[in-house]
Amino acid sequence: MxxxxxxxxxxxxxxxxxxxxxxxxxxxxxxxxxxxxxxxxxxxxxxxxxxxxxxxxxxxxxxxxxxxxxxxxxxxxxxxxxxxxxxxxxxxxxxxxxxxxxxxxxxxxxxxxxxxxxxxxxxxxxxxxxxxxxxxxxxxxxxxxxxxxxxxxxxxxxxxxxxxxxxxxxxxxxxxxxxxxxxxxxxxxxxxxxxxxxFPMDRENIAFTVEHVTGMEEKIERIASVLKTHPVPTMIYFSSRQWTEKAAYELTQATSGLRVAYYHGGMEQTDRLLIQQQFMNDQLDVICCTSAFGMGVNKSNIRLVIHAHIPSQVESFLQEVGRAGRDGEQSVSLTFYSPGDGEIPKRFIESELPSAELVSDAIQYLQNIAQNGRLLPLQPEEIEESLQISEVQWRFLAYQFEKNGVIKGRKVVHQANWGEAYHSIVAFIKERTNIKQNKLTELLNWVHSKDCLRASLYQSFQSSYKTPVGFCCDRCDFSFNLWETSETPDRMELLGWEKELQKVFLQGEYQ
Known part of the structure; x- marks a missing residue:
């Protein structure tokens, strides 16, 4: 050197x-x-x-x-x-x-x-x-x-x-x-x-398997069965906060000895950070989570990533699966699908952006403000309440109105071209919605694929994929009966919440 x-x-x-x-x-x-x-x-x-x-x-x-x-x-x-x-x-x-x-x-x-x-x-x-x-x-x-x-x-x-x-x-x-x-x-x-x-994004040490089941009850039973035979560090993704909590309770009851917790965006920030750090420090074995969990997790020995619900696009799926096996050891992605599962992300896509009717209502609201010579309220919550829209929807509309010359800061431009702004925003909403629906279709096609799951998963990203180290997928050679795991989760003492937070915040020092 x-x-x-x-x-x-x-x-x-x-x-x-x-x-x-x-x-x-x-x-x-x-x-x-x-x-x-x-x-x-x-x-x-x-x-x-x-x-x-x-x-x-x-x-x-x-x-x-x-x-x-x-x-x-x-x-x-x-x-x-x-x-x-x-x-x-x-x-x-x-x-x-x-x-x-x-x-x-x-x-x-x-x-x-x-x-x-x-x-x-x-x-x-x-x-x-x-x-x-x-x-x-x-x-x-x-x-x-x-x-x-x-x-x-x-x-x-x-x-x-x-x-x-x-x-x-x-x-x-x-x-x-x-x-x-x-x-x-x-x-x-x-x-x-x-x-x-x-660089190629496929990870050759992750095996893929998809199981088609009847519903959530069978999913939970199957997850419990897998965890009993393979008690490895595991992340389980759900589409709703309610299911993370319910599944964590049911899996705790069904798997003796495994330490299971839930994580979602509705929890207090300090609670979320504490759960994440406990998982990182091998003080928890299984996390039932929404997509809010994962991007900050650099844990090398996650062996199993389970999707109880599918996300809305392949990119999100790969990001979540990619948290497994960062130490290069054999790890597994298990995805469940039951009839109607595709409707959950589809409804989310449809509700994420405002409808054409909401855009029209927002324009009328802004025109009224302009005609009366007023400024937009200081607090966005007041606007959201008046229009009966979500924070996400107003944030989107505010940016689009600014981009189309309708608002500048808190001022509504009285001479704005309202019709042109309306058609531009509605066309953009349709474009984004179509892009997202196509991405969901791509993931659903993968879930139902009869061919090699590895090959079909990466085909829209790269022309080829690396030769798997160990197992490939359940279409080729993988089954849980063949997967041997020798590791038993280390048992580390869970400290009181004051001491845990003290560790997380480096004894309160930020610099």
Whole structure:
């Protein structure tokens, strides 16, 4: 390593003697000042692509991250590795703690934040005045395309953020981005000439199996049966919060000795973080969860990912399955399907965006405000109540009205072209709905496929797939009777909630 300075830095700060596939190529591009779009499989160390450059570049690295739990987990890991000049700016910080970070913001080499935080005027002003941003990272960049058009529209404002920060080098990272998503990422951040480093996303150590059952009762019975013979670290995905809680209770009763918990977005943030950390520390064996759980989980020994309900697209499915077997050992994806399961994500797709009637109602509401010379209410909740729409729907409409010149801040433009805005927004809603329904159809076709599940799963992403290490799928060679697992979950003492939270928050220290 003496003649290889990057490897020396890697070993000195992270303890690894060599890079994983794709890491070094991406890092070298960034150090040369080139924008990069990196697509690497889940569990292959994408974060190293910006953590190591942060040690070598002058200035600060901004990391845009979609989830608080993901930020907190990465900051904790980096501090444990000895990197102290790292911070996550999020709602967990008290106003006093946040001000302390702002006062010393030029001290940090890595700053994690959400796209929403980058729309905070005080935060952006602090960055512009005190920090020289050398690298701007969009982690989990598929969220730009997957979430930005609907309920997290601040992802679509990152191009303006980049201009305000004097156009630093950009790194966009993802594990699951087909070509049309890659193109959308580059288009939305206005970086059309990014250097692409695209690597096959299939994981050769994960076997796939799909079981068709009659309903939820049979699913729970089957899951319990599998866990009794294979008591391995397991994640089970459900479409509803209610089912995570119900399944966790039933599986606890049916599997003696296994420690089962549930996780969903309706829980308090501290409770969610505590459950995640207990699972990471092998204090829990099985998590019954919604899609809210997983993106921040870098646990190497997850052996089984079960989908009791299917998500709405292949990309989401692959992201969730990719949390298994990050240590390279044989792991399994088990998917259940019962008649009517496709209706759940279909209804979600149909309700996620407002209908044409709701768009019309919103325009009438805005016209009334304009005619009376008023401003939009300060609190979005007041608008949502008046229009009887969800927070997600108003967030989407607000962005679309702004994009179509109908509103500017809290001001409604009296001379707006209302008809053109209406037709533009309705056409966009139809386009997004069709895209999502086609993605759901793609996943349903896979569930019902009679051919090799591995081949058909990856065909829209890449032209070939790696030779499986161990089992392939239940169409080829896999069955649970053949899968031998030697590991027994380690039993670690569960501490009281005060001590657990103390561990999670590094004894209360944020910097």
């Amino acid at each position: 003496q003649d290889r300075p990057l490897e020396k830095t890697l070993y000195k700060h992270f303890g690894y003697e060599q890079f994983r596939e794709g890491q070094k190529e991406i890092i070298e591009e960034l150090l040369n000042g080139n924008d990069v779009l990196g697509i690497l499989p889940t569990g292959t160390g994408k974060s190293m692509c910006y953590q190591l450059p942060s040690l070598l570049l002058e200035g600060t690295v901004i990391v845009v991250s979609p989830l608080i739990s993901l930020m907190v987990d990465q900051v904790k890991q980096l501090k444990q590795q000895g990197m102290k000049r790292v911070v996550a700016i999020n709602s967990f910080l008290t106003p006093m703690q946040k001000q302390q970070v702002y006062d010393h913001i030029n001290h940090y080499k890595l700053i994690y934040c959400s796209p929403e935080m980058l729309q905070n005027a005080q935060f952006m002003q602090t960055l512009k005045e005190k920090v020289s941003v050398s690298l701007f990272v969009v982690d989990e960049a598929h969220c730009i395309s997957q979430w930005g058009h609907e309920f997290r529209t601040d992802y679509l404002k990152l191009d303006d953020t980049l201009k305000q920060l004097n156009n630093p080098t950009v790194l966009a990272l993802s594990a699951t981005a087909p070509v049309h998503v890659q193109n959308d990422i580059m288009r939305q951040i206005n970086r059309p000439d990014m250097q692409k480093h695209i």
